[in-house]
Amino acid sequence: MINRICSLLVHHGVLGVSLDDDIFHRRYCLTSVSKYFARGNQQDGVSLAPLMDLVLDKVYLDGWSQLKNAILEGGLPFNRVHGMHAYEYAGRDGRLSQVFNTAMFSRTAIIVKKILESFKGFENLKQVVDVGGGIGVALNLITSKYPNIKGINFDLPRVIKHAPSFPVMMSLRSIIFEIILWCFCVISPKVTFNLTSSLIGI
Structure with missing residues (x-):
């Protein structure tokens, strides 16, 4: 059973395989996908x-x-x-x-x-807002490479409370969509389904 599962994964490129002299003994290894x-x-x-x-x-x-x-x-x-x-x-x-x-x-x-x-689109930016940014991982990586950027992490209060403190970044705990109007770049992963219609209408 294990060999059949592994053979399927090999077929899809998830695992690699090498055959010993005995065809019944196979050695499986990680590929760039499974890593x-x-x-x-x-x-x-x-x-x-x-x-x-x-x-x-x-x-x-x-x-x-x-x-x-x-x-x-x-x-x-x-x-x-x-x-x-x-x-x-x-x-x-x-x-x-x-x-x-x-x-x-x-x-x-x-x-x-x-x-x-x-x-390279971040090079000349001064401010980036990550809407739905969770605990601030994306902004931390961006501002680490581009320390001239001020990052604003924007998410729900229950999410932000778990966010660590990163340099040149602040987290907003409330819904203040006006901040988007004066920012140079907004990262917005799928967040609209978390918002009520009244908030979307702001």
Whole structure:
């Protein structure tokens, strides 16, 4: 069974394989893809393993039991199981909140470092706002490379309270959309689904 699973992963390039003289004995190894999922394998220690911890967490997996009903009757599977949105649930569950923050930290670090290797659009900026910036990982990486930039991290109060203190960066705990009007660059990952219609209309 293990060999069949590994063979499938080899077929998709997730694992590599070498054959001994005996074709029944195979040695599997990590590839450039699977290295991203190995804890501590990257030079900076970040990987996509925490993201897998999040999506495979029982709280999230329980939502799949309502997938059929959500399709037939509407709504979100997670909401149908837990009675609230996943972000609201994480705000009430300290354990899940930690799992979520760790997953976003690792994923964001990998993506932003790749962006900073080739993207030069930050060079002449003085201020950057990260809307939905979580605990400030993206802005910390950006301002570390471009210390002339003042970073403003913008997220919900329950998220910001876990944010570490980074130099040349401040975190906003309240909804003040006017700040966007005088900023030079706004990073806005998928955040609008967390906002009420009255806030979006501001």
